[in-house]
Amino acid sequence: MDLNTEYDVVVIGSGLAGLTGANQLAKWGRRVLLLEQQPNLGGLAAWFRRRGGHVFDVSLHGFPFGMKKSCRKYWNQKITDSIIQLSRIRLDNPQFNITSSFELGDLTRLLIEHFRVPPEMVDRFFRRLKEMEFYSESSQTTRELLEESFPGRSDVHRLLMEPITYANGSTPEDPAITFGIVFSNFLNRGVYTFQGGTDNLVREMRLELENNGVHIRNRARAEKILVKQGKIAGITVGGQEIRCRAVLSNANLLHTILNLVGKEYFSPSYLDLAGSVRMSGSSCQVYLGIREGEEVPDFADLLFTSTLPHYDPAALSAKEVTSQSFSFYSPKIRPGHNRYTIVASSNARWDDWAHLSDEEYQADKQRLIGKTIANLERYLPGITDKIDHREAATPRTFARYTGHLLGASFGTKFEGLKVSQDISREIGGLFHTGSVGIIMSGWLGTVNYGVIVAHSLEVFLGSPSRGDQGGIHEI
Amino acid sequence: MTREEIIKLIFAIIAEIAPDEDLSHVAPDVPLREQLDLDSMDFLDIVMELRKRHGVEVPEADYPELVTLDKCVAYLGPKLKK
Numbered sequence: 001m002d003l004n005t006e007y008d009v010v011v012i013g014s015g016l017a018g019l020t021g022a023n024q025l026a027k028w029g030r031r032v033l034l035l036e037q038q039p040n041l042g043g044l045a046a047w048f049r050r051r052g053g054h055v056f057d058v059s060l061h062g063f064p065f066g067m068k069k070s071c072r073k074y075w076n077q078k079i080t081d082s083i084i085q086l087s088r089i090r091l092d093n094p095q096f097n098i099t100s101s102f103e104l105g106d107l108t109r110l111l112i113e114h115f116r117v118p119p120e121m122v123d124r125f126f127r128r129l130k131e132m133e134f135y136s137e138s139s140q141t142t143r144e145l146l147e148e149s150f151p152g153r154s155d156v157h158r159l160l161m162e163p164i165t166y167a168n169g170s171t172p173e174d175p176a177i178t179f180g181i182v183f184s185n186f187l188n189r190g191v192y193t194f195q196g197g198t199d200n201l202v203r204e205m206r207l208e209l210e211n212n213g214v215h216i217r218n219r220a221r222a223e224k225i226l227v228k229q230g231k232i233a234g235i236t237v238g239g240q241e242i243r244c245r246a247v248l249s250n251a252n253l254l255h256t257i258l259n260l261v262g263k264e265y266f267s268p269s270y271l272d273l274a275g276s277v278r279m280s281g282s283s284c285q286v287y288l289g290i291r292e293g294e295e296v297p298d299f300a301d302l303l304f305t306s307t308l309p310h311y312d313p314a315a316l317s318a319k320e321v322t323s324q325s326f327s328f329y330s331p332k333i334r335p336g337h338n339r340y341t342i343v344a345s346s347n348a349r350w351d352d353w354a355h356l357s358d359e360e361y362q363a364d365k366q367r368l369i370g371k372t373i374a375n376l377e378r379y380l381p382g383i384t385d386k387i388d389h390r391e392a393a394t395p396r397t398f399a400r401y402t403g404h405l406l407g408a409s410f411g412t413k414f415e416g417l418k419v420s421q422d423i424s425r426e427i428g429g430l431f432h433t434g435s436v437g438i439i440m441s442g443w444l445g446t447v448n449y450g451v452i453v454a455h456s457l458e459v460f461l462g463s464p465s466r467g468d469q470g471g472i473h474e475i
Numbered sequence: 476m477t478r479e480e481i482i483k484l485i486f487a488i489i490a491e492i493a494p495d496e497d498l499s500h501v502a503p504d505v506p507l508r509e510q511l512d513l514d515s516m517d518f519l520d521i522v523m524e525l526r527k528r529h530g531v532e533v534p535e536a537d538y539p540e541l542v543t544l545d546k547c548v549a550y551l552g553p554k555l556k557k
Contacts, residue, residue: 073520448516455519455522
């Protein structure tokens, strides 16, 4: 594709936030260039193919119903119509073994009938969650919220918290509102997925972007964001300079600040704030492909399994894996495709994997695969003989694929949201979107955050103050 | 613009954002979000549509001015007069 040398906006990175932001800006009539370093669009909404006819989805584990509304508003009806419910979420650990749709009604029933929690206590808790908003000022942690709502009930805390730890890497030390907002999103009608898989979704999104006039370039790694007199002047990619009025970075927040722009362009107070941003952790995954002609018994859509006696977020991320979530993909998820795949995910720490020798690294990956299959045998006896592809990803894999610091797979902790939002006050025309602040992470969070930031960027582009000295710095 | 015209314009936006909502019984002095199933993204959509369709810019600090229909009329009235 011939590229112009001038755009209104260059979007760096095509995660769901970058894709959605690019689409929104193009629909408003802006000239948009979208750059993606990988051959596929989607960022961590990733998939890959392997010999034997296997297609593996990396992060399509399940998202809230709200995705349906966001896809209708910010994408199109075809994408919206491919969203289907995953109704059997199973949790199995030494404290309980239950299956739920995680809808409000079903979870209420479970809490009252199975966990014997007084109905008024359940009701009070869910009402409390519903009232939580981003703007509700509160320093309460999730641990305090859970303890206050269900005193001494470590089993109930586990039921409510463990799936969220798997979903976004958050822990009981994170602010209660991050838990409240994310959990309420799931409670509102349960867990959903895309029929057709990640590849199909991203193909539809690409078509929509092209229809709206977005120029897309894959295998294009942005090298530098160019700043002149406190304002965006352009970017460089493949040694070529492209002029633009604004940049929407969907790259990792700290990579954007420190590497793409360079810290000399930011105020000391902003850099202090940025320096305090923690990542939400990383992941390991094991991808298992089932041989053609074999089936996997239909017993759950998602399985959260743990041998830990109690919920323990530090142990959940330990290298010696005790706790995993399994996503089961059947031909029901990919109509027309006759293969079953199973993806096991566990939370992981960069430091546990970063410094191994090649030999140790390969050996530890094989051990992880072995433990995962043994774990699965407890639920699906004989599954080992049906597997004809096995492969593992670690924090190193995530770091290599995304360029994220520390192989972050869930974005940043809560404080990252403010740093992401304030970046446009530092440099006129520079905006950041992507997985930040826990509440803006995950499939729904990033799609919505892409829109929120696209709106701010659109206001910037259209604002009469553009071209003024100082411009947005005065805010 | 008259009060009726402003309300009509707001309803036209909401009908697109939340097509399943019944707008026939919305009380003008009660927060919209208490009567309709609108979340904070829907609210941003209203702001974005006001900008796109009517060229009205609502800065974030003014979002509380759109909380009820009555407040919408008072706030948008001067901005919409041509």
